[in-house]
Amino acid sequence: MDILQILLNGIVLGSLYACIAIGFSLVWGVLNIINMLHGSFIILGGYLTFFAWQYSGMNPVVILPIIAIILFGLGYGLQYFFINKVVMAPVLTTLTLTFGLDMILYNLMTVLFTATPRRVTLDLGTLSVGDLYLPIDRLLGMGLALLLTAILFLVMRASKIGRAIVAVRMDRQAATLMGIRVNHVYAITFGIGALMAGAAGAIFSMVFPITTNLTGTFLGKAFVICVIGGLGSVPGALIGGIALGMIESIAGYTIGPQNATTVGFVLMLILLVVRPTGIAGVKGYE
Amino acid sequence: MTEILRLENVGKQFGGIHAVNNVSFSLEEGEIIGLIGPNGAGKTTLVNLITGVHPLSSGKVIFAGEDVSRQQAFQAARRGLARTFQIVQPFPKxxxxxxxxxxxxxxxxxxxxxEAMVLAREELEFVGLAHVADTAASSLALPNRKRLELAKSLAMRPKVLLLDEVNAGLNATEIDGALDLIRKIAARGVTILIIEHLMKVVLSISQRILVLHHGELIAQGDPRTVIEDPQVVEAYLGSKFAARVKAESHHA
Amino acid sequence: MKQLLCFGAFALWVAMIAATPLLADNYTIRIAISVSMFSVMAVSWNFIGGFTGYPSFSTAAFFGIGCYAGAIAQRNGVPLVLAWMFATILVAVFAALLGAIILRLKGHYFAIGSIAIVELTRLITSSWGSLTGGGDGLNVPLLQGNPQEVAGLVLYVMLGILVLAFVTSVYVDRSRLGFGLKCISQNEDAANMVGVNTTAFKIVAYTLSAVFCGAVGAVYASWVGYIDPTDSFSILLTLKVPVMVLLGGAGTLLGPILGTGVFILLEEIFWANFLEWNRAILGGIIVFLIFFLPNGLLKIQYLQLYAAVSRKLSIGSSKSGAGS
Known part of the structure; x- marks a missing residue:
C-alpha cells in the first residue's frame, strides 16, 4: 500500500480517536476521575443515533446534536447526584463507582438494544485522488470530529463556563470563594465529557458498525490517547488521538492489524513510566 | 572532636536554576549548628540533598567517612541521618x-x-508525649505533632539530626520547651543541624552558624562573628537588626 | 482474643467449604470452588490494595497468565502438579519484574497502568497464536476421574491455596513488612524518610498479590478444560476482586474472605432469579457499597447499629402501643 494512503487512513482514524478521548481527558483532568462509563457513553450515542435515523429517517448529522444534548443531560445527572458525593475520594473509590454505574448502563443497553452490530449507512461513495481512496462517509466523520474538537476548544478558551471549569481545576477552594458553584461546574464538566462521547459515538455509527461489545475497546483507546497526549487539554487529546491513529495505521500495515492495538498499549505503558505528562507535556488546562 | 558530616562543593540545579551552589562545610560530632538564610535561600533543598531526597547535581556528601552522595532517602535514615520536616509528616491513621x-x-x-514498640515508648517519655501514646497521630495539635516528629526521628537512633523549622508556628512558651528538648537531644551525643527563622533562637542554641543566600554559603563560624559579617547584614539581617543584636550583646 | 476469633471464624469457614463434597450437590460444590478461588484472589489483592493502598487492577493478568502457563506446560508434557507450580513461579517472576516498572506510578496513573497490563496481556495472548491458540482458545488436558472426584480435588487444592494465602497475610500483617506497607499506604514519602525501602516493599506486596492468583489460575484451567483470552484476562474479574475486598473491609484479615462470600452469594441469587439484569444488579451493589458501606462490612459499628435500631424499634412500638 502507498505510504500516503496509510498516513491518510491514520489521520482519519486519529481524528475520530481524538473525539473519543477528549471527554475522557476532560473528566480525568478536571474531576480527577477515571470514568469507566466513557466507553458505554460512546456506544449509547451510537445506538441512539442509529435508532433515531432508522425510525425518523432524518439525516444523522442533524440527529447528532440532539443525541449529544441527551448525553449531556445523562452525564450531568450522574455527576450531580452520584459521583459528586465521592469526588474527593481516592481513585479506587471513584473508579469503582463509575465501573458500577457502567455495569448498570451496559446492562440496560444490551437489554434494550441487544449486541447486534448497527451502522448508519449513508452510501456517499468514495473519493479518489490519484492513488488515494477515501470513503466520503469517513471524510464526513473526520470533518465532524474536528469541528466538535474545535468547538470544545473555543468553549474552554472563551466561554464563561469554560473559564469556570479551568478555575475549578486549578484551585477548587479559591473557585468556591469566588462564588463558583463547584458541584454544578463538576456536573457540567462530566456532562460535556458525556456529550463528547455521545457525539463521537454518533460519528462512529456513520463510519463503522458499532456494538455493545466495543465499550471496552473504546475505553481502552481513551486510556492510551490520554497518556500519549497528556491529560485534560483539548490539543493534547487531539495530538494523542492523531498519534494513535497514525501508529495503528502504520502498525496495521507493517506487523498486521491484529497487533495494531497492542502497539498502542505498549507505547502507553512505556510513556506512563518514562513521561507521565504525555508527549504534549501540558499539565495545566488551557 | 571528630568530623561526622562533610559537604564538598555540593550543588543542585532544577532546570538550569542553581538552588544550591558549591556549598562546603563540615559538622563535628556532638555540636549544634544553626543554618540560616532568607526564604528561598535553599535551606530545605540542602537538607533534601544531605538526606538523599534529591540526587546531587555536583559535589559530595561524606557521612562518618563514607561517601553517601548517591544514597536514597531510606538509606540515609538507616545510616543515622534523620530529619524532621517543615510541614510535619505523620502517619495519620x-x-x-x-x-x-x-x-x-x-x-x-x-x-x-x-522491640520497636518498647523503644518507641522510651522516646515518647523522652519528648513528653507518653500520655498520648495510644491516640491517633492525626488528632494531635501542632506543638505535639512537632514533638512526635522529633520522637520518630530519635527512635531512628540518628547520629546527625537535621531539624527543619521545628519551631515554626509555635508560641514563645512552646519554643522554650522545644529548645530545652533540643538541648537534651544534643546531650545524648546527637549532632544537630537546625534550620531556624528566629535569630534569637538560633543565637541562643547554636555553637556555630552557617548562612545560606541564593544557594551559596556566604558565611560560617561563631554566631557573634557571623552576625557582624557585612555580607550577612546586607543579605539577610538588615543593618537595624544587626545593630540591635550588637547592642544587646554589649549589654549582656 | 480478637485474633483468636478471627482464626476461629476462618477455620470454621474453611471447614464448611471443605464439607460441601460430602453433603451437597454438584452445583453447590461449584459455588464452593468459585468462593475459594475468588477468596484467594481477594486475599491476594489485599496485600497491594488493602495494606499498601495502591489501586491495583492487574489481578486478571496474573490469573490469566497462570491459566495459560499451566495449560501450555501441561500440553507440553509437564506433569500436572509441576505445571501448576511452574505457572505460579512464572507469575511471581512476571509480577516482580513488572512491579519494578509500574510501581513508580502513583494514584490514577498506577490504576490506569495496572488495567492496561490486563488488556495488554490479553491482546498478546490473542495474537500469539502459535503458543496460545490465539482467539480460538486452548484445550487443557482433563483431570483424571469422574466429575465428582474432579470437583472434589479442585476444591481441596483451591482451599489449600486459600489457607496458604491467608496464613501469609496473617504473617505479613504482624511482621515488619506489613508495618512498612501500612506506613506506605498512609504517607509514602514519610515512610521513605523513616527508612522503609519503599520500592522493595511495594514490589514484594505486588508480587504477593500475584503469586496466589497465578496458582488458582492454573488450577482453574485444569478444572474447566478450556481457556480463551477473553475469559482468562477479563476486565470484569480484575474489577470484581477489589470490589469483594472493599465489601468486606480492605486492609483487614477477614474482610476479603467475608466480602467474597457475600458477593458470590448475591451473585448466585441474582444469576438464578434475574438472569437478564444480573450485571445491572451487581452494578447497583457496587454503587450501594460505595455510598453506604465505604469501609466494608467488617468495620460497621454493629453494636451501635444494633442500639440505634432497637431504640428506633422501641420508639416505634411504644408509639403504636400508645395509639392502640
Whole structure:
C-alpha cells in the first residue's frame, strides 16, 4: 500500500480517536476521575443515533446534536447526584463507582438494544485522488470530529463556563470563594465529557458498525490517547488521538492489524513510566 | 572532636536554576549548628540533598567517612541521618506510639515489632508525649505533632539530626520547651543541624552558624562573628537588626 | 482474643467449604470452588490494595497468565502438579519484574497502568497464536476421574491455596513488612524518610498479590478444560476482586474472605432469579457499597447499629402501643 494512503487512513482514524478521548481527558483532568462509563457513553450515542435515523429517517448529522444534548443531560445527572458525593475520594473509590454505574448502563443497553452490530449507512461513495481512496462517509466523520474538537476548544478558551471549569481545576477552594458553584461546574464538566462521547459515538455509527461489545475497546483507546497526549487539554487529546491513529495505521500495515492495538498499549505503558505528562507535556488546562 | 558530616562543593540545579551552589562545610560530632538564610535561600533543598531526597547535581556528601552522595532517602535514615520536616509528616491513621515505632523499626533497625514498640515508648517519655501514646497521630495539635516528629526521628537512633523549622508556628512558651528538648537531644551525643527563622533562637542554641543566600554559603563560624559579617547584614539581617543584636550583646 | 476469633471464624469457614463434597450437590460444590478461588484472589489483592493502598487492577493478568502457563506446560508434557507450580513461579517472576516498572506510578496513573497490563496481556495472548491458540482458545488436558472426584480435588487444592494465602497475610500483617506497607499506604514519602525501602516493599506486596492468583489460575484451567483470552484476562474479574475486598473491609484479615462470600452469594441469587439484569444488579451493589458501606462490612459499628435500631424499634412500638 502507498505510504500516503496509510498516513491518510491514520489521520482519519486519529481524528475520530481524538473525539473519543477528549471527554475522557476532560473528566480525568478536571474531576480527577477515571470514568469507566466513557466507553458505554460512546456506544449509547451510537445506538441512539442509529435508532433515531432508522425510525425518523432524518439525516444523522442533524440527529447528532440532539443525541449529544441527551448525553449531556445523562452525564450531568450522574455527576450531580452520584459521583459528586465521592469526588474527593481516592481513585479506587471513584473508579469503582463509575465501573458500577457502567455495569448498570451496559446492562440496560444490551437489554434494550441487544449486541447486534448497527451502522448508519449513508452510501456517499468514495473519493479518489490519484492513488488515494477515501470513503466520503469517513471524510464526513473526520470533518465532524474536528469541528466538535474545535468547538470544545473555543468553549474552554472563551466561554464563561469554560473559564469556570479551568478555575475549578486549578484551585477548587479559591473557585468556591469566588462564588463558583463547584458541584454544578463538576456536573457540567462530566456532562460535556458525556456529550463528547455521545457525539463521537454518533460519528462512529456513520463510519463503522458499532456494538455493545466495543465499550471496552473504546475505553481502552481513551486510556492510551490520554497518556500519549497528556491529560485534560483539548490539543493534547487531539495530538494523542492523531498519534494513535497514525501508529495503528502504520502498525496495521507493517506487523498486521491484529497487533495494531497492542502497539498502542505498549507505547502507553512505556510513556506512563518514562513521561507521565504525555508527549504534549501540558499539565495545566488551557 | 571528630568530623561526622562533610559537604564538598555540593550543588543542585532544577532546570538550569542553581538552588544550591558549591556549598562546603563540615559538622563535628556532638555540636549544634544553626543554618540560616532568607526564604528561598535553599535551606530545605540542602537538607533534601544531605538526606538523599534529591540526587546531587555536583559535589559530595561524606557521612562518618563514607561517601553517601548517591544514597536514597531510606538509606540515609538507616545510616543515622534523620530529619524532621517543615510541614510535619505523620502517619495519620496510626497511633502516636506506632508512628514512633515505625522510626525504630526501619531507621533504628529494631528486629521485631515488640522491640520497636518498647523503644518507641522510651522516646515518647523522652519528648513528653507518653500520655498520648495510644491516640491517633492525626488528632494531635501542632506543638505535639512537632514533638512526635522529633520522637520518630530519635527512635531512628540518628547520629546527625537535621531539624527543619521545628519551631515554626509555635508560641514563645512552646519554643522554650522545644529548645530545652533540643538541648537534651544534643546531650545524648546527637549532632544537630537546625534550620531556624528566629535569630534569637538560633543565637541562643547554636555553637556555630552557617548562612545560606541564593544557594551559596556566604558565611560560617561563631554566631557573634557571623552576625557582624557585612555580607550577612546586607543579605539577610538588615543593618537595624544587626545593630540591635550588637547592642544587646554589649549589654549582656 | 480478637485474633483468636478471627482464626476461629476462618477455620470454621474453611471447614464448611471443605464439607460441601460430602453433603451437597454438584452445583453447590461449584459455588464452593468459585468462593475459594475468588477468596484467594481477594486475599491476594489485599496485600497491594488493602495494606499498601495502591489501586491495583492487574489481578486478571496474573490469573490469566497462570491459566495459560499451566495449560501450555501441561500440553507440553509437564506433569500436572509441576505445571501448576511452574505457572505460579512464572507469575511471581512476571509480577516482580513488572512491579519494578509500574510501581513508580502513583494514584490514577498506577490504576490506569495496572488495567492496561490486563488488556495488554490479553491482546498478546490473542495474537500469539502459535503458543496460545490465539482467539480460538486452548484445550487443557482433563483431570483424571469422574466429575465428582474432579470437583472434589479442585476444591481441596483451591482451599489449600486459600489457607496458604491467608496464613501469609496473617504473617505479613504482624511482621515488619506489613508495618512498612501500612506506613506506605498512609504517607509514602514519610515512610521513605523513616527508612522503609519503599520500592522493595511495594514490589514484594505486588508480587504477593500475584503469586496466589497465578496458582488458582492454573488450577482453574485444569478444572474447566478450556481457556480463551477473553475469559482468562477479563476486565470484569480484575474489577470484581477489589470490589469483594472493599465489601468486606480492605486492609483487614477477614474482610476479603467475608466480602467474597457475600458477593458470590448475591451473585448466585441474582444469576438464578434475574438472569437478564444480573450485571445491572451487581452494578447497583457496587454503587450501594460505595455510598453506604465505604469501609466494608467488617468495620460497621454493629453494636451501635444494633442500639440505634432497637431504640428506633422501641420508639416505634411504644408509639403504636400508645395509639392502640
Amino acid at each position: 496510626m497511633t502516636v506510639l506506632e508512628n514512633v515505632a515505625a522510626g525504630a523499626m526501619f531507621g533504628g533497625g529494631s528486629t521485631s515489632v515488640q
